Amino acid sequence: MGLHKILKIVALLLAVAGIVSLVMVLLNGGGLDAQLYIAYITLALTLFIVLVYVLKETFSGNLKKTLMSVGAFLLVVIIAYVMAEGVETEMRDGEILSASGSKWVGTGLNTFYILAVVAIGSMIYSGIKKATTR
Known part of the structure; x- marks a missing residue:
């Protein structure tokens, strides 16, 4: 499975989780804890992927x-x-x-x-x- 396909699946899962969380916040009028967790997970994944590719290119170049x-x-x-x-x-x-x-x-x-x-x-x-x- 190619990296592009994996990234598309991860992006789709995060988008669905964000939409579900937004609907829950709008219906319940509750807090934004779930939204913040999704944002933290997205940030962590982004940083991890960038770090992996930077290290990969650094050592191959x-x-x-x-x-x-x-x-x-x-x-x-x-x-x-x-x-x-x-x-x-x-x-x-x-x-x-x-x-x-x-x-x-x-x-x-x-x-x-x-x-x-x-x-x-x-x-x-x-x-x-x-x-x-x-």
């Missing part, structure tokens, strides 16, 4: 390129972590965000900024190179 890409990303995260400040911050609800939590939030933001600059820079470089070679 050029492993050196994959490891270099992962290493470059980890280098960006390390640079972003070093650049981030860790300051205890009071939040709106009165709780205090720890210095470590603040540093990780800053790391995430810095990582995004670095990757955005690299992406925009590579698009500009590609556009200029394409325009000048014609």
Whole structure:
């Protein structure tokens, strides 16, 4: 049985379960527990399938390129972590965000900024190179 056929069957089963759950919620006016469980199951299946195919393609392709890409990303995260400040911050609800939590939030933001600059820079470089070679 092909993977496409299995995925179609799983999608059909999840759709039927979702419809049955929706009808039960509409008729009983009850909670959304069943809907949430279906959403969690769908998310878990999606993540599992994506993970399987990523690992399958990683090990069947050029492993050196994959490891270099992962290493470059980890280098960006390390640079972003070093650049981030860790300051205890009071939040709106009165709780205090720890210095470590603040540093990780800053790391995430810095990582995004670095990757955005690299992406925009590579698009500009590609556009200029394409325009000048014609």
